[in-house]
Each structure stands twice: as structure tokens, then as C-alpha cells.
Amino acid sequence: MTKTISLKEHDLTKEQALDLLRQMWEIRLFEDKVYDLLGRNVIKGASHLYAGEEAVAVGAISALRDDDLITSTHRGHGHCHARGASLAKTEGAKQAHYDKMMAELCGRATGYCLGRGGSMHIADVEQGNLGATGIVGGNIPVATGAGLAQKLLGTDQVVLCFFGDGASNTGNFHESINLAALWSLPVVYVVENNQYGMSVPIDKAAAKLDIADRACAYGIPGEVVDGMDVLAVREAVGRAVGRARSGDGPSLIECKTYRWYGHSRSDPRKYRTKEEEAAWKARDPIPNFAARLVEAGVATEAEVDALEERVEREIEKATAFALDSPTPPVEELELYVYAPFEWTETDVARERELRERCRAGGPGTRQVQFREAIQEALREEMKRDPNVFVMGEDVGLYGGAYGATRGLFDEFGPERVRDTPISEAIIGGAAVGAAMCGMRPVAEIMYVDFTPLAMDQIANQGAKNRYMFGGKTTVPMVIRTEGGAGRSIAAHHSQSLEALWTHFPGIYVVMPSTPYDAKGLLKAAIRDDNPVMFIEHKMLYGVEGYVPDGEDADYVVPFGVADVKREGSDVTVVTYSRMVHRALEAAERLTEEGVSVEVIDLRTLKPLDMETVGASVRKTGRVVGVTEAYKTGSFISELATIVQEQLFDWLDAPIVRVAAADVPVPMSEPLEDAAIPSVERIIAGIRDVLR
Ligand SMILES: Cc1ncc(C[n+]2csc(CCOP(=O)(O)OP(=O)(O)O)c2C)c(N)n1
Ligand SMILES: [Mg+2]
DSSP states (O other): OOOOOOTTTTTOOHHHHHHHHHHHHHHHHHHHHHHHHHHTTSSOSOOOOOTTOHHHHHHHHTTSOTTOEEEOOTTOHHHHHHHHHHHOOSHHHHHHHHHHHHHHHTTOTTSTTTTSSOGGGOOBGGGTBOOOOSSTTTHHHHHHHHHHHHHHHTOOOOEEEEEETTGGGSHHHHHHHHHHHHTTOOEEEEEEEOSEETTEEGGGTOSSSOGGGGGGGGTSOEEEEETTOHHHHHHHHHHHHHHHHTTOOOEEEEEEOOOSSOSSTTOOOTTSOHHHHHHHHTTOHHHHHHHHHHHTTSSOHHHHHHHHHHHHHHHHHHHHHHHHSOOOOGGGTTTTSSOOOOOOHHHHHHHHHHHHHHHHOSTTEEEEEHHHHHHHHHHHHHHHOTTEEEEETTOSTTOOTTSTTTTHHHHHHHHHEEEOOSOHHHHHHHHHHHHHTTOEEEEEESOGGGGGGGHIIIIIIITTHHHHTTTOOOOOOEEEEEEOOOSSOOTTSOOOOHHHHHTSTTOEEEOOOSHHHHHHHHHHHHHSSSOEEEEEETTSTTOEEEEEOGGGSSOOOOTTOOEEEEOOSSEEEEEOTTHHHHHHHHHHHHHTTTOOEEEEEOSEEESOOHHHHHHHHHHHOOEEEEEEEESTTOHHHHHHHHHHHHHGGGOSSOOEEEEEOSSOOOSSHHHHHHHSOOHHHHHHHHHHHHO
């Protein structure tokens, strides 16, 4: 039997108790309405309904302060609802919140995410709801990163992270909780164990049925709670929030609960028996809580009934608001992919002048290695902006696998130069969450070959959150990584995977070839409000070059400005990173034969400077694209298509691609050499295009 409620014991006023009931009714009736609208095809797409689980979201969020944060899941209406409802202090603000939620589900311009996110990606970042995710478990690292930001910023705000029993079997769960425990981050992990991950019951997905038991493996408190009892959830989460706020680190709270509807609308629920459903429904969190309030004399039956009727009217109003709202204008399709930032003509002109000065060397310049250029950029940006910090595997005392962070640990200490566990997903995800909360992380993934381990976090969350959430957030993070062949370390440490990253909208891709470019581009990347994949070639770290000195030492290289590394009139070679050096050597050798080759270093693949490429192609009429990446699907293939689309009339010959062989990069030196473009192969490519 449930305990009689004592408001005093639960530290609740009557208004607060009734508000918990009201919020649960709001979620229930909202979800019933969504079910109806889905059935009539008014709401399109997937909506995973939260009915049955209301006590979890409402109880947990009621334990938060207004400035705390949440992250949510594909079954996120309840979380979004409770967070928004608890922050809205007037009836008008509450109605506006329901309106924006319903409008978002209906794909309208007035929705929380302006119709970009819909049910599975609903968010209200401006009010501390860092968003839902369609990737099961995808929000757990983001929440952890948001917790890291609170720690670094010195706030006492707490992050509440909701996820399902299914999500607790993803690597994200383990990597996140390990890191949060290690760094004592203020995150409360709330598992909504509704007994199923789609159709698969918990006992077919995990050998141990209480997910909270896993907490002890990470040395944090874990607790199982009756997720059908709003006060039990509120209390357990309240204790965990208290620990997090006072610096005692994360907790794992498992709420046993049940969803009333199928996984999604198309689910006939064949995997559940009628008896099982009936047993859970007898424990319905809403009428049970209402009865307890009446029984304890907190509210009358009439008050409770009036509440339900009022909620019905609110949801009807929200539905009418949504259906009367316009859909987003298609002309605005591309709005919000990138945070706006325009380099001025003056920036570009100044950089051109500095570039020329450094190409020549001499007064006002200084010679450094590529590795030192990276170190200098990091050091200068960390000094300039206290929100810049570095994290990754072995970036601390060791100084990074290639020494690019050497010296930073001594200068800035372990808080701002953070060695991480070998957990690429959480390195990427913590960067996303921290960046969404005002930090400027520079996260190192040791090799580009390992970036696929973090791909969900960087590409699905980091690159897309701004767009999916209606332009209401920015993700100013830099992922630094090392790519390329040349050290006989074979197929897991030698690839050029930039094309994977140029494929995703919402992330820039930068590949410098000289110390000058590396320093200026890295500083620009750190200052940019967009996610940046910054790929350094491992064979370039020892290369020397000139950087501006004196009063020009603090310079940036604007994104989307290619550098003509050598002028020529017969052929345009377009390339980037290490291949720039080989292309220049090829060009030099061909001079002896009277062939004049222009070499364009793209510097940033995204944004791409087609203006510079176009001007060159109009002059030469012949293009060779050179890349160290596998030929199939390489970025140079994309470039060839763009040239063909935009400059076909100026072409005098088919475009030639000189790329790596489509074989995993082999270890043995002669094989490795044969796999990637040599100077000779570039010369052959140039001869081909001249035929
Ligand atoms: C990474 C990933 N794998 C699979 C899916 C497909 N899928 C969506 S929800 C779901 C079940 C998730 O179960 P759980 O985490 O328990 O959440 P619940 O749906 O029960 O709330 C699955 C398999 C997905 N969206 N993302
Ligand atoms: Mg589940």
C-alpha cells in the first residue's frame, strides 16, 4: 500500500503538490492527443509517447532549481513538458510552452525548434533543456560535457540526464559515467527502466536486472526507485541533486516504470501480455497520486477533477495553436546549419599580406616547426580566453602522441589540460556538451582513424544540434586529430578520413600544410562558433616555416580562403595538407620541361574556396586533384564534381584525380609508399591532363 502523504514530511506546499499532479495530467493528455493526431496523420514522423512514465519526469525535474539543465531522449515529451512547465511562472507562459511543444511536433514554424527537430529532437536550450536525441544513448555524453562545463565555470548548477534501460547498454553510458565519476561532475543520471528497449525485455538485454547496481562499478551512489510514485522519484533525485550541487559528484537513479502505448504508434505490443499491462496500469501514477492527495486531505475531489478539466482545455488550445501556425518557409531551409560568421575584407587582406611576408621569411617573421605552431596557437588562445581548455588521451604531461600539446600542462595545470580515459565517444560528447554550455573545448582524438568511435557524438550531436534545435545553440568546439600515412603504422593509424567529415552539414574541416597556416587556422577554429574537425598530418609536425612575429604574432587565417602556394598557367593542381609539398615538388620538376603548374592549397575543405579554384581553372583550363585519401568517395572526387558543375565551359581536358589506392594503408614501407601519391605519380597526373 502506498503511504499517506504528509506535505510537511515531503517539504511540499499544497500548490506544489497540485502542480505535480497537474504536470502529470498535462503530459498524459498531451500524449493522448498526440496519439490521436498521429493516427489521423496530422502529426507526421515518429513520436514515442511518454504516457505511463509521467511520475519520472515530473518528480525528477521538480527536484531541480530553475537554472539547472536537462538532456532528454527520443521519448522526450515528458521531459520537455515538465522542464518548461516548472519554469513558466504565469498561466500565459505555461500555455505558450504547451503551444510551442505541440507546434514543434506538428512541424510548424512556431515550434520550439522552428520545425527543424520535431518529436525526437525537441529542445529549449535557452531554458536549460539541452535537447532530446534520436540516437539511443546519444545524450548521455552531452549531459556529461554540460556537467564538465559547470565544474570548469565554477557554477553550482546540476545536469539531469534522462535515458532508457536500452540506452544503459550502450558504450556511451559506460564511458560517460566513468568520466563523470572520475572528474566528480555534477550530473544525475536517471534511467527510465520501462522494462523494454523497443520489443526486447530487460531480461533479454542485460544479465543483471537492476541497472542501478552498475553504479558501484564506477564508485558512485546508485538507487532503485518506484518510478510510478512521483514523490519517491522527487526524493531520490533530490538527494542526488544535493550531492551533485555540493561537489560530491554524479549518481545513478533507476526508476522502474512502464509505458502505456507501444514503442511507437506502429507497434502492436505483441511482446507484452494483457495481464502484465493491467498490473502496471493498476499502479497508474496519476489517479494514485490524486487519490493520495484527497485521502490526506490536501485537496478535495472537486479540486482534483477541476484540474483535469483545465488541462484538457489547455491541450485543446495548444492543438489549435499548432494547427493554425504556418509551416517553416522553405526558403529558410539552410538557415541555422552554421552559426553566422563573416570574415571581413580587411581580415582577408591582412592575412594575405602576412601570408606573403611569411612565405618569404625575413623581418617580422620567425621560424617554427609545425608542432610548435600548434602549441603556440593553443597557448595563445588559452591565455586570451579562460573558457578554452584542452582534453584528450595523453595530452597532459605526455604532451600528446605527437607533442602538439607539450608544455601546456605545466603552464595551465590539470583543470585546463585534461587527460581523459581512452574513451573517444565521451571525448567527443563531452566537448559537445561543454561547448553548448559556454566553454570552448579543444579535444584531441589521437588519430583520425579513431574518430569513427566518436562519430555519433561529433556528427550526430555536435554538428547537428544547432540546426535541429532551431538555431538556438552553438557548439564552438575543435576536434584536433592526426591523419595520414608515412610512419609504417598501417591501416589503423595512417588513413586520411577527411571525406567522412566533409560529408556532414554543420561541421567545418581544416587541413593545414604549413606552420603558418596551422597556427592561424587553429586560432581561427578556436574562435569560430561552429564545430571544427582540425586534421594535422603526422609527417608535417617537424616541417619548418615562418610565422608572423612581434605585433602581428596574434593572427588568424580566415576559413574559406585557399592559398595559391605557387602560381602557374598551364595546369591547376588542387590539394591540401601534406600533398601540397609533393605537388610543389612535382611543379618544380616540371618547370624544367617548360610546364607551368599552379598549386592551390585549399587549407579548409569546408568552407571551400571555389572562388580561388575558379579563377585558376579559368586561367589554365586543366585540373588535377591530389589527395592522400582513398580514391573512392574522396573529397577530391567531390571537388571534381563541383568544378565540372561550375566550370565545365572552361575545361580543356577531363579532370584527373591522383589519390591513394583503395587498399587499407599497408605497413611495409614499399607498399605504404605505393599506396599514396608520390611526386612521380603527381607528375604523371599532370602529364595526363596535358595530353
Ligand atoms: C543507437 C540507436 N540504436 C537503435 C535505435 C532504434 N531505437 C529507437 S528507440 C529504441 C529502444 C530504446 O530503448 P530504451 O533506451 O529502453 O528507451 P525506451 O524507448 O524504452 O524509452 C531503439 C532500439 C536508435 N534510435 N538509436
Ligand atoms: Mg526502455
